[in-house]
Amino acid sequence: MSAAPKDPAAFPSDPVGIAQRLIRFETVNPPGAEAACVHWVRDLLDAAGLDTRLLAKDPARPNLIARLPGRGLVPPLLLHAHVDVVPVAGQDWTRDPFGGELVDGELWGRGAVDMKGHLAMMLAALLRLAAAGTPPAGDVILAVVADEEAGSATGARFLVEEHPELFAGVRHAVGEDGGAELGLGRQVRLHPVVVAEKRAVWVRATLHGTPGHASRAAGPTGAAHKLQRLLTAIDGGGLGTLMTPAVDRMLQELAAALPQPFGGRVAAFRADPDDPAALAGMDETDARYLRSLVQHTVNATVVHGGTATNVLPARIDVELDGRLLPGDFGREDFLRQLRERVGCDMDLEVLVEGDKMPAPRLDGFYERLAGILKAKDPEGVPFPMVTTASTDARLFPRLGIQCYGWLPLLHDLDRSYRGRLHCPDERIAAGALAFGADCFHELLIGHD
Ligand SMILES: [Zn+2]
CATH class of the missing domain: 3.40.630.10 (Zn peptidases)
Incomplete structure (x- = not known):
């Protein structure tokens, strides 16, 4: 006023x-x-x-x-x-x-x-x-x-x-x-309508180790050894493949709408997201995005640890940016998967947890958003998108x-x-x- x-x-x-x-x-x-x-x-x-x-x-x-x-x-x-x-x-x-x-x-x-x-x-x-x-x-x-x-x-x-x-x-x-956008060869103009977002679960992993003089071989109880195991376990950025209904629908519509060879690649990825050949030939940015839609992702982003070059660290902290797929996935389940994958003892503390969103609905309102895009840009392809951002x-x-x-x-x-x-x-x-x-x-x- x-x-x-x-x-x-x-x-x-x-x-x-x-x-x-x-x-x-x-x-x-x-x-x-x-x-x-x-x-x-x-x-x-x-x-x-x-x-x-x-x-x-x-x-x-x-x-x-x-x-x-x-x-x-x-x-x-x-x-x-x-x-x-x-x-x-x-x-x-x-x-x-x-x-x-x-x-x-x-x-x-x-x-x-x-x-x-x-x-x-x-x-x-x-x-x-x-x-x-x-x-x-x-x-x-x-x-x-x-x-x-x-x-x-x-x-x-x-x-x-x-x-x-x-x-x-x-x-x-x-x-x-x-920031939802997908190039996919830039053969057609894609109009994403975001129907679901991944959610953040940011975690601090604390790795404890036996401290000591760094002049001797550290062995498997060392914090640096555990760090290596952690980073190796999440190398590639994900925790294993999982196809959710929203992503399946998105891939189905894209596969049907895109010209070849892009439509075929998306269809192959939908059929078997674990098949590395499915995304072969695809733009690297698009491929990484698509892989991020079929798994909870985890990236190590901040590492703190150590006090001196000649002292084995008693503790190393690693901040992990975790992003959970949309759907009914709880943080406990995510932390359990992370532990299992890494396989060594570590403390996990949740720093930030994003709100869980409800299952996406592709009802009349979605159809209206897509329909307006189709009417204003008849050549364009509206599709329901899941985004990795929140x-x-x-x-x-x-x-x-x-x-x-x-x-x-x-x-x-x-x-x-x-x-x-x-x-x-x-x-x-x-x-x-x-x-x-x-x-x-x-x-x-x-x-x-
Ligand atoms: Zn913004």
């Missing part, structure tokens, strides 16, 4: 103009400092006549809830987007990452894709709907949140835990896709909301947008933003 009415003419209404303004707010997390950006979005939506409300756990990091009233024919639909971005320090940018420059039809800047550009699509669609004066079938709720890139404590988690009433009646939500979509299901990651993007076949996420020179084509805004508009008009 702003102090004075704003003049709509003072704000852009097109997705490129909106994204440009959003990028120019430096909202690098940490520290986030999302307030100025969120206030600007609030003013933009106030000027368009929407109901807005700020809610903050930390006043420097507010969240915005905006509501466009509908006709009450269908339940409210939630759109959620974060305005914080990952740092640019140490990255070699060709242009100012906070300049929002439009160069040769591309909008440059941190957040152009993840996810200020995405938010701009949502905002442009909402503004168009509000300006038309015809209410949508159901209320549209937009949550613009802080802190997605660093745990969501002041953002979506705060809203879900402290203000669940804001989301009363919502059954479906649309948010970011967590987003704020992990937090809303506890309110009974089914979440989908949907970034409608008309990207060039020969270019990857994933390669730009969290990387220098992040940018997005102006045409892709316009396509996305059109898709969101279509969704909002008649959402169900």
Whole structure:
């Protein structure tokens, strides 16, 4: 609720103009400092006549809830987007990452894709709907949140835990896709609709060893020996193959839609994910992604241990980034598998555990998201995707909301947008933003 009415003419209404303004707010997390950006979005939506409300756990990091009233024919639909971005320090940018420059039809800047550009699509669609004066079938709720890139404590988690009433009646939500992209030869334009995310279980493994003088052979009781066993056991990054229903469905649809030889490779991988020949000839990034979908993965990322070159360490700590497949997999089961695989004694402490998401539903709402993409890009192939990343979509299901990651993007076949996420020179084509805004508009008009 702003102090004075704003003049709509003072704000852009097109997705490129909106994204440009959003990028120019430096909202690098940490520290986030999302307030100025969120206030600007609030003013933009106030000027368009929407109901807005700020809610903050930390006043420097507010969240915005905006509501466009509908006709009450269908339940409210939630759109959620974060305005914080990952740092640019140490990255070699060709242009100012906070300049929002439009160069040769591309909008440059941190957040152009993840996810200020995405938010701009949502905002442009909402503004168009509000300006038309015809209410949508159901209320549209937009949550613009802080802190997605660093745990969501002041953002979506705060809203879900402290203000669940804001989301009363919502059954479906649309948010970011967590970098979901699959090249697969770039023969057709693939439109992922994320229906499930893997969840993080981060663990510290502590390996104890017999300390002593390092001038003598250490033997199997040494902590370094155990470290070697641990790293060997998880070399390759996974804990064994497991085909879940969501991944099976994804591979089935891809195999049917993709031209050869890609369709055949995906079909072979689906038939036998353990057959190394199935992924032969496939792009290494795609192959690693597909392998990550049929197993809980574990990567060693931080190692601490030892005090001096000539002293056998009594203890080595290894931090492990574990990612569990979507479904009913508990952390105890995961830790047991890890222990069995490594086969030597170690203490395991869970540092972070992501929320378990419900089984994906490929119901009428999914069909609608896929159908809009198909209608707007008849050559493109929408498909249900499982992503290895986790987003704020992990937090809303506890309110009974089914979440989908949907970034409608008309990207060039020969270019990857994933390669730009969290990387220098992040940018997005102006045409892709316009396509996305059109898709969101279509969704909002008649959402169900
Ligand atoms: Zn993001």
